[in-house]
Amino acid sequence: MEAIFAPRSVAVYGASRDERKLGHVLLRNVTTGGFGGRVVAVNPGAGEVLGLPAVPTLDEPVDLALVSVPAAAARAAVADAARAGCRAAIVLASGFGETGEAGQAVEQRLAALAGEAGMRLVGPNCMGVVSRHGDGWLNGSYFWRLPERPGGVSLVSQSGAFGGMFFAEARRRGLGVARFLSVGNCADVTESDALEWLAGDSATAVVGLFVEAFKDGRRFVAAAERCEKPVVVLKAGKGRAGARAAVSHTGSLAGRHGAARAAFARAGVVEADTADDFFDALQALAALPRAGRCVAVLTVSGGPAVLAADAAERLGLRLPPPGPATVRLVRELAPPFAAAGNPIDLTPQCPPEGFPPAIAAVFDDPAFDGVLVVNCGLDVPEFGRGVAAAARRTGKPVAAFVLDVPAVEAELAAAGIPVLGSPERAAAAYAAVATR
Amino acid sequence: MRSLTEWESKALLGDVPRPREALTRSRAEAVAFASSVGGPVVAKASGIVHKTEHRGVRVGADVTAVWDQLAALGDGTVLVAELLHGELELIAGGVRDPQFGPIVSIGLGGVAAEVLQDVAFLLAPTAPGELDSAIARLRSAPLFDGHRGRPPVDRGQLQRILDAIGGLLAGDPDVVEVDVNPVLVAGGRPFVVDALVVRSR
Numbered sequence: 001m002e003a004i005f006a007p008r009s010v011a012v013y014g015a016s017r018d019e020r021k022l023g024h025v026l027l028r029n030v031t032t033g034g035f036g037g038r039v040v041a042v043n044p045g046a047g048e049v050l051g052l053p054a055v056p057t058l059d060e061p062v063d064l065a066l067v068s069v070p071a072a073a074a075r076a077a078v079a080d081a082a083r084a085g086c087r088a089a090i091v092l093a094s095g096f097g098e099t100g101e102a103g104q105a106v107e108q109r110l111a112a113l114a115g116e117a118g119m120r121l122v123g124p125n126c127m128g129v130v131s132r133h134g135d136g137w138l139n140g141s142y143f144w145r146l147p148e149r150p151g152g153v154s155l156v157s158q159s160g161a162f163g164g165m166f167f168a169e170a171r172r173r174g175l176g177v178a179r180f181l182s183v184g185n186c187a188d189v190t191e192s193d194a195l196e197w198l199a200g201d202s203a204t205a206v207v208g209l210f211v212e213a214f215k216d217g218r219r220f221v222a223a224a225e226r227c228e229k230p231v232v233v234l235k236a237g238k239g240r241a242g243a244r245a246a247v248s249h250t251g252s253l254a255g256r257h258g259a260a261r262a263a264f265a266r267a268g269v270v271e272a273d274t275a276d277d278f279f280d281a282l283q284a285l286a287a288l289p290r291a292g293r294c295v296a297v298l299t300v301s302g303g304p305a306v307l308a309a310d311a312a313e314r315l316g317l318r319l320p321p322p323g324p325a326t327v328r329l330v331r332e333l334a335p336p337f338a339a340a341g342n343p344i345d346l347t348p349q350c351p352p353e354g355f356p357p358a359i360a361a362v363f364d365d366p367a368f369d370g371v372l373v374v375n376c377g378l379d380v381p382e383f384g385r386g387v388a389a390a391a392r393r394t395g396k397p398v399a400a401f402v403l404d405v406p407a408v409e410a411e412l413a414a415a416g417i418p419v420l421g422s423p424e425r426a427a428a429a430y431a432a433v434a435t436r
Numbered sequence: 437m438r439s440l441t442e443w444e445s446k447a448l449l450g451d452v453p454r455p456r457e458a459l460t461r462s463r464a465e466a467v468a469f470a471s472s473v474g475g476p477v478v479a480k481a482s483g484i485v486h487k488t489e490h491r492g493v494r495v496g497a498d499v500t501a502v503w504d505q506l507a508a509l510g511d512g513t514v515l516v517a518e519l520l521h522g523e524l525e526l527i528a529g530g531v532r533d534p535q536f537g538p539i540v541s542i543g544l545g546g547v548a549a550e551v552l553q554d555v556a557f558l559l560a561p562t563a564p565g566e567l568d569s570a571i572a573r574l575r576s577a578p579l580f581d582g583h584r585g586r587p588p589v590d591r592g593q594l595q596r597i598l599d600a601i602g603g604l605l606a607g608d609p610d611v612v613e614v615d616v617n618p619v620l621v622a623g624g625r626p627f628v629v630d631a632l633v634v635r636s637r
Contacts, residue, residue, distance in 0.1 A: 253541065
């Protein structure tokens with residue numbers, strides 16, 4: 001697995017001079033991504049591609065062979081890589097198990113061929129690997145836009161296209177990325193192999209997993225149980241369509257997702273229901289420490305804060321009342337009509353200089369493990385500074401929903417506080433970091 | 437798919453709490469068993485699915501009067517059981533999942549099982565503490581904890597029933613689905629009142 005995520009040398013099978021061919025795109029991605037290791041172009045027909053001399057076959061082993069040739073030629077490429085002694089191969093080509101039984105048989109023969117040579121095989125039918133490499137990236141994928149920031153988030157995906165969503169969301173949210181592996185049809189390397197490796201990877205802090213069908217469900221559960229890092233799972237294919245007709249009530253109630261629910265409960269993973277939930281949870285877990293379930297909803301915006309509180313309760317978070325010291329200070333600093341329950345509404349009429357000490361009191365209150373911040377339209381810098389300073393000082397996790405408050409948002413961003421798209425999503429992001 | 441009879445299904449579950457009951461092969465046998473129970477009984481046709489809908493279940497019946505009819509409705513035998521009165525109906529069950537193998541379930545049973553679908557699933561065999569946290573996730577969790585002065589449901593006995601279901605799935609690869617519906621809770625003690633095992637062959 002090391003050879004897949006952290007190879008020192010790479011070969012590209014199907015490295016074409018034709019810019020429209022995927023093999024050309026792949027070689028260009030490898031050579032321009034900032035990969036510091038040796039790169040070999042393999043193509044029997046081409047003399048030179050992108051300034052690299054192309055060889056017809058590998059004459060010495062590389063750690064990782066990237067195979068971007070039509071399905072019919074994939075077997076010869078995998079056989080060549082295996083013969084040369086490569087440690088791993090990623091078959092990006094499509095046209096295998098996803099096409100039916102004949103394709104499945106071909107795919108199994110590829111895996112067997114690799115297995116006999118002691119070579120791991122990723123794919124087929126995948127988008128490849130993107131992995132932090134020194135100060136640059138190994139971009140062994142068809143994606144030409146790399147993550148903008150290195151960081152702790154790693155993604156394993158059975159869907160290549162979902163990888164595109166991941167990179168777009170990471171850019172939009174400023175998420176730092178460590179590794180991405182598209183496992184495709186999982187003929188050999190499965191989501192569990194990748195999870196096991198990422199669990200021990202020093203660059204990875206959080207693992208996201210997009211799965212359509214677990215290859216070995218129990219092995220995934222065991223791997224997730226052993227993984228000390230947070231794991232977020234988005235499982236597609238929960239609907240009734242395609243489910244086997246059940247004879248019993250239990251069979252019909254289980255549907256296609258009952259077992260996965262049971263497995264996620266055992267594995268201790270965060271289950272996301274939607275793509276938004278998934279990226280929100282990754283964003284929160286990348287930014288925030290894990291903490292308890294008692295939250296304060298801190299706001300200047302009544303209605304939206306109640307929505308956050310409602311969502312928090314639905315998600316199993318607790319909203320205890322603030323302690324007497326906090327109530328006393330809020331009464332002292334905020335107007336008489338401020339609410340010192342939970343939500344704690346300091347109101348827009350709170351004098352700016354009142355915000356930092358009132359906010360500090362909420363963060364210091366031992367009743368709360370963390371804070372949900374809701375601010376619609378009150379762009380008072382003291383509010384943002386108060387939240388940022390208290391969050392830094394206490395280390396308590398904060399998730400925020402803010403609207404039309406650029407000065408406040410800048411303060412929160414500088415303190416690394418995740419800002420989510422709605423009050424409910426802020427509550428859900430907090431719930432992702434809350435321990436059971 | 438082959439649905440086993442209630443009697444066969446219960447036999448496969450082994451040692452789980454059940455009402456006193458017997459599969460009778462004649463009216464005389466049924467009458468003798470009913471009198472040994474010494475109280476009201478329920479008589480059930482054997483070997484038909486959806487017994488209730490087919491009028492195959494007679495509660496508090498005079499077995500002499502209904503035996504022939506029930507025997508004709510089913511496979512020629514009649515299951516006679518002590519009639520239990522309980523405070524709560526639960527559903528337990530199990531299925532073999534293609535990705536995760538045997539899983540078991542616990543939830544609110546009877547008519548509510550279909551309408552409310554308040555059922556939690558667990559990987560089998562269950563790990564310590566998992567049954568309690570699964571029950572805590574149910575909307576009906578307060579009913580398990582002794583709602584309105586009722587005794588709480590005996591978790592140890594529930595665990596025994598789930599272990600029996602999980603064991604059956606683990607031990608016999610042909611078993612694909614198990615329903616134990618209802619599990620009747622009487623005085624806090626759960627009893628397997630009806631069971632259905634579905635085998636692939």
